[in-house]
Amino acid sequence: MISPAIRPLKKIGKNGLYKHRPETLNLLEELVLLPDGVLLERCNIPLRDVADYVPSECLVYLVRTKHGTKEATAEKLLEILLGRLLSYLPKRSELDRGPVSLVRSNFSDEVFSNFTEMILGDPEKFDDKLDFFEFMFDLGLKRLFLDAKKMVWRREKKNVPYLVEEKTGELSEDLQKKLGFSDTFDLNEIERAELRALIRPSMESSQFSELQRHIIHLRLLGFPISSKDPVKQTIAKALNKSDRTIRTHLKLALLSLKPILNGD
Amino acid sequence: MTHLESNLSREDVLDAFALEADHGQATLERYLRDYPQYSEDLVGLSLEISQPLDFCTAPLDGESHAKINAVVRKFSEATRSTGSNSNLLIEFKRLRSARGSIPIQVFSLLRDGQVKIATIPRAVLARIAELIDARVEALCEQLAQARTLGEPARSFKSEERPMSPEQISFEEALSDAGVSPEIRSEIMSGKF
Numbered sequence: 257m258i259s260p261a262i263r264p265l266k267k268i269g270k271n272g273l274y275k276h277r278p279e280t281l282n283l284l285e286e287l288v289l290l291p292d293g294v295l296l297e298r299c300n301i302p303l304r305d306v307a308d309y310v311p312s313e314c315l316v317y318l319v320r321t322k323h324g325t326k327e328a329t330a331e332k333l334l335e336i337l338l339g340r341l342l343s344y345l346p347k348r349s350e351l352d353r354g355p356v357s358l359v360r361s362n363f364s365d366e367v368f369s370n371f372t373e374m375i376l377g378d379p380e381k382f383d384d385k386l387d388f389f390e391f392m393f394d395l396g397l398k399r400l401f402l403d404a405k406k407m408v409w410r411r412e413k414k415n416v417p418y419l420v421e422e423k424t425g426e427l428s429e430d431l432q433k434k435l436g437f438s439d440t441f442d443l444n445e446i447e448r449a450e451l452r453a454l455i456r457p458s459m460e461s462s463q464f465s466e467l468q469r470h471i472i473h474l475r476l477l478g479f480p481i482s483s484k485d486p487v488k489q490t491i492a493k494a495l496n497k498s499d500r501t502i503r504t505h506l507k508l509a510l511l512s513l514k515p516i517l518n519g520d
Numbered sequence: 521m522t523h524l525e526s527n528l529s530r531e532d533v534l535d536a537f538a539l540e541a542d543h544g545q546a547t548l549e550r551y552l553r554d555y556p557q558y559s560e561d562l563v564g565l566s567l568e569i570s571q572p573l574d575f576c577t578a579p580l581d582g583e584s585h586a587k588i589n590a591v592v593r594k595f596s597e598a599t600r601s602t603g604s605n606s607n608l609l610i611e612f613k614r615l616r617s618a619r620g621s622i623p624i625q626v627f628s629l630l631r632d633g634q635v636k637i638a639t640i641p642r643a644v645l646a647r648i649a650e651l652i653d654a655r656v657e658a659l660c661e662q663l664a665q666a667r668t669l670g671e672p673a674r675s676f677k678s679e680e681r682p683m684s685p686e687q688i689s690f691e692e693a694l695s696d697a698g699v700s701p702e703i704r705s706e707i708m709s710g711k712f
Contacts, residue, residue, distance in 0.1 A: 270528055270536035302577065331592050338588045343576045362623070362698040369624040372591045376598050388535060395538040398568040402534070402561065405568075411623065411699055459571065470560075473567040477545045489549045494559050 262288070263321050267387035274391050280313045287314060292329040299336050302343075312340055312393035316386060320378055334375070341371055344397060362411075366404035367397075409466045452476065454513065468509040470495055471502055481506070533558050534565055543569050590632075622712055623697040629688075630663060637663050639689035643710025 262284045265274040276284065287295060287310065299310045299318070315337045317323075322330040345364035374383050389396035455476070459469055474491045475481070481491050482499040492499045528536070533555045540547050548566050552559050580588075629635050637660060649656045688696070694704045706712065 270532050331596055334592050334595055335588055339580055342584045365625050376594055379598055394573055401568050402565045470563045489552055494552050494563055
């Protein structure tokens with residue numbers, strides 16, 4: 257039996273027109289021929305390593321095109337897709353501990369709302385952002401995560417205590433004493449293997465501000481904080497902050513990890 | 521970098537970065553050099569990509585099912601193209617670029633008629649009307665109709681408590697969405 261043509265992607269990016277990846281296209285040609293019941297059964301498999309698993313790229317295509325399926329089947333497919341999306345997001349019930357919970361559950365709401373707004377608006381006006389999800393679903397999620405975090409951080413920034421003087425990049429003397437800051441503090445501490453192992457999993461935790469997470473990430477990738485060479489890419493340049501501000505925030509981030517390092 | 525590439529939009533640059541085969545220092549450095557205007561986003565995306573994607577295999581809870589059901593209901597309504605509720609949806613979508621500090625879930629509540637219209641300050645209505653290029657009266661009419669069209673999550677069947685269909689005040693909607701008191705007062709005076 258000859259498969260009906262798979263609707264191509266329309267999004268045009270830096271490297272031209274997006275096209276379904278061959279593995280997605282091959283599977284879609286197979287899936288659109290299945291009876292609704294069998295299709296749903298396959299799409300219901302939640303784990304990637306189970307045979308017959310249907311990748312989310314295909315699910316997005318099937319939901320958007322309703323390719324020959326009944327209305328009720330399209331709705332079931334959307335249910336499965338949204339269920340998968342929620343399984344990638346932190347849940348409110350798991351997070352109702354301390355002030356961070358709100359930030360993270362708002363993040364989940366923001367991602368879920370942004371994705372569903374795209375899906376709901378798509379029948380009226382083709383949304384080529386969804387093409388990216390048919391191309392590489394996981395990376396589409398990462399893009400949504402970025403936008404949602406930015407939005408949540410921007411909205412809630414005023415709730416975060418502002419510890420560092422923006423002009424000088426310095427902490428107040430009082431706070432420096434309280435935190436046990438000293439000039440001899442070793443910024444290269446982040447290079448230590450055990451700290452590197454510890455720091456990655458802690459990146460999503462409450463103790464770091466958005467700026468601190470960005471600084472640590474760039475440091476782990478190998479960027480220098482500053483450089484005498486004006487052409488060299490540095491953390492200070494990438495984040496458009498003074499060297500001193502970067503150093504202060506890196507110190508603050510490392511200090512917040514000290515209790516964990518010391519096993520306290 | 522060609523002249524064409526230097527004019528790439530934020531979305532195109534971030535998509536292209538996401539699709540690079542390697543996300544190490546050299547790749548990020550190249551993008552930071554070529555697109556310094558998006559440096560903060562490039563660093564943020566690079567960080568997101570470096571983090572593992574956690575998939576929770578536990579069954580979804582009642583709240584998740586309720587959220588999904590509400591969307592599926594709207595999806596079937598939208599595909600059957602039912603009048604003013606979907607018009608509002610499209611108009612609010614246009615607001616996405618200008619919505620600034622108002623979380624998208626607040627617009628969803630407005631669209632679904634879950635916010636008491638009388639609690640929305642005139643300045644807010646005027647600002648939204650201005651953004652969607654409508655008259656305030658027409659906007660109020662659509663919001664009122666949304667109340668009758670948007671029955672929230674009624675199809676939810678479970679022993680767990682479904683989402684409340686009660687209307688809330690506009691300020692409560694902002695507060696529930698985590699908007700800080702300072703920003704809330706700016707929004708309430710129509711500054712967004």
